[in-house]
Amino acid sequence: GAGVSQTPSNKVTEKGKYVELRCDPISGHTALYWYRQSLGQGPEFLIYFQGTGAADDSGLPNDRFFAVRPEGSVSTLKIQRTERGDSAVYLCASSLGWGNVNEQFFGPGTRLTVL
Amino acid sequence: AQRVTQPEKLLSVFKGAPVELKCNYSYSGSPELFWYVQYSRQRLQLLLRHISRESIKGFTADLNKGETSFHLKKPFAQEEDSAMYYCALSGRGTGFQKLVFGTGTRLLVSP
Numbered sequence: 001g002a003g004v005s006q007t008p009s010n011k012v013t014e015k016g017k018y019v020e021l022r023c024d025p026i027s028g029h030t031a032l033y034w035y036r037q038s039l040g041q042g043p044e045f046l047i048y049f050q051g052t053g054a055a056d057d058s059g060l061p062n063d064r065f066f067a068v069r070p071e072g073s074v075s076t077l078k079i080q081r082t083e084r085g086d087s088a089v090y091l092c093a094s095s096l097g098w099g100n101v102n103e104q105f106f107g108p109g110t111r112l113t114v115l
Numbered sequence: 116a117q118r119v120t121q122p123e124k125l126l127s128v129f130k131g132a133p134v135e136l137k138c139n140y141s142y143s144g145s146p147e148l149f150w151y152v153q154y155s156r157q158r159l160q161l162l163l164r165h166i167s168r169e170s171i172k173g174f175t176a177d178l179n180k181g182e183t184s185f186h187l188k189k190p191f192a193q194e195e196d197s198a199m200y201y202c203a204l205s206g207r208g209t210g211f212q213k214l215v216f217g218t219g220t221r222l223l224v225s226p
Contacts, residue, residue: 017125020142021158033213042119042216056212104214106159106186 002026002109005007006092013082021077021110025094032075033104034067035091043091049075050097082114117142119202121217129225136187136220138176138202139175146206148178148185149214153199162187162200172196192224 005024013019022029023034031050036042045059049069057067064082069075089109095102118141128134130160140146150162163171166184176187184203199221203214 031212035214035216040124040218042203043214044220045213048212050212059213065136065203108158 002058002085004092004094006090006107006110008110009108009114011112012115014115015082015084017082017114019079019082019112021079021090021112023075023092023107025073025075025092025095026105028096029094029105030072030097031102032069033093033097034075034077035093037089037091037109039088046077046090062113079112082112084095084114087112087114117146117204117215119199119204119215119217121202121220123220124137124218125221125223127223127225130194131191134187134189134192134196134222134224136200136202138185138187138217140183140185140202140204142183142204142206143175144206145180146204148176148201149151150174150176150185150187151201151203151216153201157200159201192222194224194226197222197224 018091031057033048034046037043047057047067048055052072067077089111091109093104094109095104103108120139122137142217150163151164153159169199174189176185178185199219201219202217
């Protein structure tokens with residue numbers, strides 16, 4: 001079956017604009033994760049969903065960042081008033097369910113560039 | 116705080132040479148340790164995890180709690196091993212869900 005997909009693959013925007021990044025998890029995976037990877041760094045956790053609810057949003061850097069998963073499948077990461085420092089690759093991952101024994105499967109990422 | 120350290124940004128070896136990618140961690144408690152790999156133009160994928168005690172593509176990693184290390188080893192490197200390797204941990208302190216990654220090591224295997 002298809003893996004995790006993310007759209008768009010690339011997004012260029014201007015400082016101050018609003019952007020939405022979409023993630024389609026593997027069918028049947030109840031857990032969904034967002035990470036951010038800046039140049040030269042490893043992925044950094046942002047938020048984790050179990051079903052429709054955000055079980056852990058401790059990694060969101062500030063209130064400009066918000067994510068939803070209204071039907072427990074597709075998720076959207078929303079960034080308001082973008083800043084140049086938001087430029088990074090945003091990765092989405094999904095897993096079968098709860099617990100660290102469940103392997104996280106990653107999407108290809110969305111490269112966000114804020115000019 | 117949970118932290119993963121990969122001291123080498125780049126490791127360059129010749130084909131057939133042994134490889135060791137270093138990973139040290141800081142964590143109070145019993146973490147779960149993982150190695151993820153990203154080949155050129157591919158997505159990040161799990162290579163192995165310490166609880167499985169497997170050898171994947173000839174790679175092994177042993178968790179050393181005394182030295183807080185989880186080094187990745189392969190006795191004879193192949194050109195197709197060239198990739199970016201990330202060490203990661205999860206555990207009760209991270210809620211078990213999120214992975215904490217190191218900064219990664221690029222392995223370059225030359226013919």
